[in-house]
Amino acid sequence: MRLCPYAALREISNMADEKKLFKVTIDNITIEVEPGTSILQAARKIGGDVAPPAMCYYTKLKGSGGKCRTCLVEVAAGSTADPRPMPKLVASCRTNVMDGMVVKNITSERVIDARNGVVEFLLINHPLDCPICDQAGECDLQDLSYNHGKEGTRYEFKRRTFKKHDLGPYIQLHMTRCILCYRCVFTADQVTNKRIHGVLDRGDHSEIATYIEKSLDNDFIGNVIDVCPVGALTDRTFRFKNRVWFTKPVDAHCNCTKCSGKVRLWMRGDEVLRVTARKDEWGEVEDWICNTCRFERKKVSDWTIEGPTDVSRQSVISQGHYVDVKKPEEFLPEVMGGRHPKLVMDIHSISDVNKVELSELPGPATSKTFVNSRESGVGSQELGG
Ligand code: SF4
Numbered sequence: 041m042r043l044c045p046y047a048a049l050r051e052i053s054n055m056a057d058e059k060k061l062f063k064v065t066i067d068n069i070t071i072e073v074e075p076g077t078s079i080l081q082a083a084r085k086i087g088g089d090v091a092p093p094a095m096c097y098y099t100k101l102k103g104s105g106g107k108c109r110t111c112l113v114e115v116a117a118g119s120t121a122d123p124r125p126m127p128k129l130v131a132s133c134r135t136n137v138m139d140g141m142v143v144k145n146i147t148s149e150r151v152i153d154a155r156n157g158v159v160e161f162l163l164i165n166h167p168l169d170c171p172i173c174d175q176a177g178e179c180d181l182q183d184l185s186y187n188h189g190k191e192g193t194r195y196e197f198k199r200r201t202f203k204k205h206d207l208g209p210y211i212q213l214h215m216t217r218c219i220l221c222y223r224c225v226f227t228a229d230q231v232t233n234k235r236i237h238g239v240l241d242r243g244d245h246s247e248i249a250t251y252i253e254k255s256l257d258n259d260f261i262g263n264v265i266d267v268c269p270v271g272a273l274t275d276r277t278f279r280f281k282n283r284v285w286f287t288k289p290v291d292a293h294c295n296c297t298k299c300s301g302k303v304r305l306w307m308r309g310d311e312v313l314r315v316t317a318r319k320d321e322w323g324e325v326e327d328w329i330c331n332t333c334r335f336e337r338k339k340v341s342d343w344t345i346e347g348p349t350d351v352s353r354q355s356v357i358s359q360g361h362y363v364d365v366k367k368p369e370e371f372l373p374e375v376m377g378g379r380h381p382k383l384v385m386d387i388h389s390i391s392d393v394n395k396v397e398l399s400e401l402p403g404p405a406t407s408k409t410f411v412n413s414r415e416s417g418v419g420s421q422e423l424g425g
């Protein structure tokens with residue numbers, strides 16, 4: 041049957057619109073993504089542990105990535121057309137997927153070994169001052185070190201140290217903690233449109249140049265605090281006020297004329313201790329916020345509170361918050377080809393605690409409460425123990 045010219049044209053344009061998707065398998069899980077997607081972004085579509093850690097890549101910052109090497113993965117097959125493996129591990133934030141590519145992240149011993157090495161390298165100069173660092177509890181390097189760090193160091197030389205530097209009334213730069221990820225440089229360059237700071241010198245002498253001060257009058261420079269993956273750039277209005285896990289994060293907004301006004305308030309009781317931008321599940325800022333919202337609106341009356349922030353259960357910040365705690369997705373069975381991990385003991389099936397509604401007891405639970413619950417069956421516990 042011949043199509044009329046208009047229908048034929050429509051068909052051709054539909055075919056052009058239909059994008060060919062690339063199939064990629066990461067840690068035994070296959071997904072389809074658009075051509076031009078990086079391995080890191082493809083892995084983030086699967087989510088959970090399958091997504092490699094990223095210390096320098098930042099979706100919203102053009103040109104970021106390729107500096108820290110924490111996102112290394114193994115490419116076991118390059119593509120359907122050329123299924124040879126890539127000889128070296130590749131930075132997943134800077135390598136695009138090909139059709140039929142097979143990638144290994146947590147299923148590769150080489151990757152885990154290399155990641156351990158990268159963490160050891162990052163910790164050569166980074167001080168282990170987490171007990172007094174304001175970033176503790178929300179520091180990417182701290183999380184990475186818990187997962188991949190060694191208990192000791194092989195480094196015998198003097199570590200490089202710098203004096204703390206106040207960048208105006210609101211920001212402090214502590215270069216000793218900097219891992220030279222360049223995120224703050226890109227932020228100053230792309231968000232404030234007025235980059236006056238950058239990385240000076242080479243190798244061991246590299247540092248974020250202190251003439252960052254010259255861009256301090258820009259309304260959006262406070263965002264460098266949020267993008268810094270470690271505690272090198274901190275909010276002077278919050279420093280040493282509280283540990284982040286003792287504060288309660290709530291989402292709030294205001295009618296701001298300079299930015300979206302959508303922020304996260306970090307509260308202790310009725311006090312707003314800190315204001316930051318909201319971050320997504322990958323720890324990246326959703327909307328850049330202005331300095332006025334960040335540093336000058338510290339009263340509850342300045343904000344319309346939307347409700348408690350969804351905090352990942354893996355985060356130490358979820359300690360003590362029982363509302364909207366998100367259970368992380370479980371990927372192990374899929375990664376292990378359908379096999380479930382073997383449980384030595386399922387505590388839920390043998391514990392009497394779960395058979396008693398503790399919140400309904402008028403007083404504290406005693407051993408009598410559980411004895412009675414066992415005798416009378418599930419759900420008919422004696423109240424008042
Ligand atoms: S100060 Fe922070 S954001 Fe800037 S390069 Fe150093 S670690 Fe990265």
Ligand code: FES
Nearest residue numbers: 106108109111133
């Ligand atoms: S996140 Fe890929 S190299 Fe840093």
